[in-house]
Amino acid sequence: MATHSYTSRRELEQHSFPPAVALLVPLAAIVLQALLPKPFPKLAILDLPLIIAVFFAVSRRNPVSGTLTAAAIGLLQDALTNQPIGVNGMAKSVIGYVAASIGIQVDVENMTTRLVMNFGFSILNSILLFLINHRLLGQPGAQILWVHELIRAAVNTLVALPIFMLLDHTKRLD
């Protein structure tokens, strides 16, 4: 009788997704992100691609996969802006790596963990974008507006929770 021995949470709860979901969900997030601020300008504060990148990273629990998926999402996001391509790509690569690494260590199915994690990653994303723009690209107007970023993080967290619950249904246990 074959026996399984799990040595880590990663081996215990490593999920995968159908290719259609893995491809279409990030694309849908980018399209929605581009569409929503047109009728509702305030929704530009949202970062749906970030939420999706975090979700795939923590669900797969694979830093390589998380880094590459998040980098791809960030690069697609950059292509729609007037910024140099790579700004969001770099920030989200780091977040994908960190999120996947955290996913190995802690229980990311827990609601409180998800709440804290999304809030933290949103703030981290803002800090990384500021550092890239200010230090790497030397943009003089780059600044970090803390109140705005805290509101952004709170809004993203609130939106992320139902999205995570919705996408949980598409998971496949490896």
Added chain:
Amino acid sequence: MESFFTRFKNVLVLVAVLLAQTIALAIQVRRPVESGAPDGNKVTLIRYWVVAAVTPFERFFLGFGRNVRGGWSNYVDLRHTRQQNHDLQNEIAQLRLEQAALAEDAMQGHRLQALLDFQHHYVATTVAAQVIGTSGTDLSRVLYIDKGSKDGLKPDQAVITPDGIVGKLRDVFPHTAQVLLINDQTSGAGVLLATTRIRGILRGSATGHIQINNLTPDSRIKPGEQALTSGGDQVFPRGLKVGTIESIAPDPDHQPYTLITLRPAANLFQLEEVLIITGTQSELPEQTKKDLAIGAVTAEQQAEAARIAAAEAAAKSAAQIVADRLPSLHDPDNPDADTANSTDPTAPKPIGGIVPKPQPTLHPDRYSPGSAPPATSLTPGAPHSTEAIPRNNVEDDTSNQPSSTTNPPSAAPKKTPKTATPQTQPQTQPKTESQPN
């Protein structure tokens, strides 16, 4: 060695990804980099792929939304249409009046510009486009429109709405184009303050405001002043609305400059349709010339009508004042006499209204009006002739008045002064008659 890569595989992948993107950034960000400039060919190609993948969805959702809205507004929500039509017609009438008022100034300004040989670029051709999407982030304020190079669009063309300027085209693809809004951090435009004629450079801020930050404090600049495009940036034609000054504050980062924040004339946060200026010309377009000519004619007609009305009102008011001050002009015993005289259409109307004539005195003496000889007829050193009252003067005065100004017999019974004071003819009388007029 193999164990090293296996062990640090995750970190190495991250470092490799970051390194690749850093190199890509370094290639894209060349110095000196022009703010808001379009990308190089390779970057444009990457953007083109992504935009080509995303815009079909945006077009689909835009079309779907438009159809739903159109179905609702064209078939269901037709209430109050008649009232709206009436209101719009009133608005058109009002706008025509405003156009007439402005047309004369515009024509005059155009003539003066021609005299000064001033090269002004007027909007000649525009392309209307629908906004189909955004960049999706508030760090990059760009829009996507449904027209591209196939419709004659090129990078750096100005994008406007009837309310004011919006931005300029950045990357142009075959069927879509990217609009860099004026409130983006990398955006800039030359502006002119409308009343003070001070020139400045408009820039976007991180918070999405538009600001002028290259001016030193000036007490003439006040909130509420309008800013127009100066034409100096070679993108926006001169004289388009930019916005209104909202606040003026010292710039904490760049002393002693001020930070002038403007409220954009166009609603940059909710744009549906925009116009792209594809061509300018140094002369006014034909249609505009016709409109101005019509406006000028209307303005002249209005001015003429206003002049006539003012003259009538002045005459009426003068007559009214005189009538109020001299109630004897109105004969209470014969009120019809005034009416008969005033309504005579053949009677010539003196300019400035009717001047009342004093009634003849019943018992004239040397103080009576007209009894004193004119100063020109007096001779220095001549004998005192104050008693020589020219009795016929009074009679002449009364007889020489036009019929419309004479008082009716009943109102002022004429007395013959000749019989009252039989005096000799004054010696100066012939001299007076011989005086040239």
